[in-house]
Amino acid sequence: MRMSVxxxxxxxxxxxxxxxxxxxxxxxxxxxxxxxxxxMTGRREEAxxxxxxxxxxxxxxxxxxxGDAKVTTWLYRVAMNAAHDRRRKQATYAxxxxxxxxxxxxxxxxxxEAAAQLDWLSEAMRHLSDDLRxxxxxxxxxxxxxxxxxxxxxxxxxISWRVSEAKKALKALKAKEDVA
Numbered sequence: 001m002r003m004s005v006x007x008x009x010x011x012x013x014x015x016x017x018x019x020x021x022x023x024x025x026x027x028x029x030x031x032x033x034x035x036x037x038x039x040m041t042g043r044r045e046e047a048x049x050x051x052x053x054x055x056x057x058x059x060x061x062x063x064x065x066x067g068d069a070k071v072t073t074w075l076y077r078v079a080m081n082a083a084h085d086r087r088r089k090q091a092t093y094a095x096x097x098x099x100x101x102x103x104x105x106x107x108x109x110x111x112x113e114a115a116a117q118l119d120w121l122s123e124a125m126r127h128l129s130d131d132l133r134x135x136x137x138x139x140x141x142x143x144x145x146x147x148x149x150x151x152x153x154x155x156x157x158x159i160s161w162r163v164s165e166a167k168k169a170l171k172a173l174k175a176k177e178d179v180a
Contacts, residue, residue, distance in 0.1 A: 007072065008067055008070075008071060011025060014059070022058070022059060025071070026055060026058075030051070030055070032072070033075060034048070034051045040079070040080070041083065050082060050086060053082060053086075054082050058078070061078055121140075121170070124173050124174070125137070125170075127169070127173060128166055128169055128170075132162050132165055132166040133166075135148060135152065135159055135166065136166040138151060139159070145159040
């Protein structure tokens, strides 16, 4: 006469590293565990992920199984804790990511505006004299007036005057465009 192996026996053996006992325990309870996870999450894909996460963590969790509760009760508790952990992580992620969409939208708009201004400036500089355009191109490239003067072979005062004249010309061009 053969005695049937109980869930308790399988859990204790699995906790001791018996792979066959672990497989048998999962075989007995996987469908019930999945159904419970489905009820907890409400989505099949989420339930599948949660069930797999629980199964992957189960060998380590079994080390803490004391046998003072039924295996099914203990397993439901493990599943419930895992579902709660997953919900907390999702809520934390959602809270952390809240506002990133707005930030990205604002960043994209700012970049587009900066690009439009740069395009306008590049086009407008074509209307300047060669001396003013060359001077402005150097200064806009973060070159000091002294360095620009050295490159162009003029005095630093001439660079300052050219920058001032270029600004006046660009301001007049912008005002003319705004009226049109």
